[in-house]
């Protein structure tokens with residue numbers, strides 16, 4: 001029993017953080033926001049050069065074969081820097097789905113190799129999300145027709161942009177017609193793939209929300225230490241302190257929930273759905289509180305376009321309902337704990 | 353990360369489970385806030401001790417079993433999962449105990465710890481004074497060293513001392529340098545409560561019982577061998593105790609997970625009534641998510657401790673989290689029980705309501721004792737986030 005990360009995992013996280021600190025600075029985010037596509041080929045290229053697109057791809061397809069636990073760390077960094085790229089959708093969520101296909105299905109090996117080298121953008125149209133993120137710049141879309149999974153080239157779908165308040169999110173309504181040529185799984189196996197994909201998408205959003213919460217807390221701590229009123233830093237006022245202490249507490253108790261969920265996914269545990277939904281709820285609440293208290297302690301500055309806080313708040317507001325809103329996730333938790341014979345209480349945190 | 357228990361850990365769980373199944377009291381013990389219940393709990397503690405289960409994390413030589421913290425969490429899960437009695441001597445065992453292990457002399461450890469583990473000695477805490485609550489550094493009770501250096505002479509008053517009406521010993525802070533102020537010049541002493549000059553006046557708590565007491569010291573002689581840590585270093589020693597208290601030991605997750613399980617059962621049995629207020633279902637779900645989060649955090653912390661980390665100011669997030677969670681769970685139970693919630697154990701129709709009521713009353717104190725939650729928020733802001741004083 002060891003519920004901690006290895007030194008290697010922590011070093012990896014450090015490295016990702018250092019990389020994104022320079023590659024995804026807030027000024028850069030703002031520049032990319034202004035572009036039509038909202039995406040930077042340059043950034044994607046750098047990310048690929050770091051090997052970050054290859055994390056989940058199996059080793060025999062040119063990847064690093066890392067599991068969901070590594071992504072629990074990685075996605076926090078993606079959230080912390082609010083990167084304007086749907087990296088996790090392709091490199092984690094789509095890679096997971098494609099890896100789970102039987103060898104030789106469609107272009108499985110080619111797609112995986114291209115994910116690893118960063119030369120393909122894949123959008124995931126899971127039915128839980130009414131709109132598809134990054135459908136427009138995608139090369140390939142994974143789309144649902146009931147239980148069936150289709151891998152549809154971008155040219156074969158119609159895409160209508162639905163702008164989000166978070167300019168880094170590029171959402172679209174996708175219209176398409178299922179065809180046998182694009183079918184990659186259906187029936188029981190399609191259903192299972194979509195279920196796993198849902199959990200990965202949720203975990204990815206949860207990790208990003210937690211990273212966003214930490215970023216907003218850090219920005220707020222910096223701000224209140226430097227802004228003075230009544231002759232002293234506003235961070236010395238107790239009401240301000242308590243706002244931020246509450247955010248720190250929420251974050252502290254969301255982290256291990258995220259890690260437990262990642263482990264449950266990586267090990268295919270039967271109770272993974274509830275663990276993953278719990279993570280989404282905990283991380284979403286931390287992020288929303290960090291936004292609410294963050295803007296409050298920034299005063300009017302927090303309400304401006306100019307101050308960076310807005311970029312992180314908007315991402316947090318958006319992601320909270322991505323991959324299932326709170327009602328969806330509460331229902332999944334309720335299903336698990338209210339069912340007859342549920343394994344609850346002391347001694348069931350790790351064993352069912 | 354490896355979330356499987358080892359065969360040894362599993363065997364330990366089985367052993368504890370089997371022992372509890374065979375030895376749990378058939379009838380619930382009386383409240384430990386009464387003399388009768390206190391003594392019943394002392395007997396129960398003795399039984400645990402004889403099975404070497406009272407202080408599993410202490411070394412064997414001190415009456416423990418040398419378990420690591422994971423095994424301790426397992427013990428707690430089995431203990432609370434079985435609905436076993438509350439631990440009457442935990443202020444001694446969980447707060448003073450670790451302090452003695454860190455700061456005590458060998459002689460003190462041998463003298464105090466085994467008798468503490470067996471609950472032959474029951475301990476009360478003596479920090480608060482009428483004018484020193486949250487501001488503990490304002491204490492004025494004095495302990496002046498005698499001219500021959502053999503003993504302290506203690507004068508002053510402590511208050512809110514949990515179950516001191518029934519306890520045998522008190523540990524706490526006294527001002528040993530009369531010219532000192534605030535955190536300086538304090539010494540940490542162990543005082544026998546039957547010493548001449550000690551007067552104990554019970555204070556009735558919200559539940560009508562003598563849950564705590566005020567203690568008056570009138571020229572009480574305390575041997576110098578009863579000082580824990582160096583003269584004048586009491587604050588430093590006491591802060592270590594406060595750390596243990598807010599941190600892991602005092603409130604292991606299992607106790608709250610047990611409450612959450614009972615709450616889910618209560619909700620399921622009363623769904624028709626409860627679901628008229630949709631926020632109740634939410635609160636029941638949060639009982640599970642909250643207690644799981646707390647348990648996960650404990651396992652994460654224990655794992656980090658095993659790798660050499662130390663618990664810092666984040667211990668204060670624990671205190672806020674468990675106390676607010678416990679309160680919320682009991683509030684939810686009261687809302688489900690509706691018109692029955694107010695019934696005491698004497699009411700023929702109270703059924704399980706009385707137990708929830710007891711818990712509800714005690715949960716009111718959680719955000720107050722062990723350093724109020726406002727004080728914890730100050731600590732988090734200043735020491736964890738580095739905000740200015």
Ligand SMILES: Cc1cc2nc3c(=O)[nH]c(=O)nc-3n(C[C@H](O)[C@H](O)[C@H](O)COP(=O)(O)OP(=O)(O)OC[C@H]3O[C@@H](n4cnc5c(N)ncnc54)[C@H](O)[C@@H]3O)c2cc1C
Nearest residue numbers: 477478479480485486512513514717720721722723724726
């Ligand atoms: C059930 C129970 C058991 C207890 N057992 C013991 C025991 O065994 N031994 C012992 O020594 N003590 C014990 N206590 C006492 C406990 O430690 C004190 O109640 C606690 O430290 C608060 O002190 P106070 O009651 O004087 O409240 P005060 O310090 O007067 O506080 C009143 C209110 O003011 C707030 N406040 C005070 N200072 C600040 C500040 N700087 N910033 C923001 N808010 C502030 C507090 O948070 C609180 O809300 C117990 C208390 C309870 C309820």
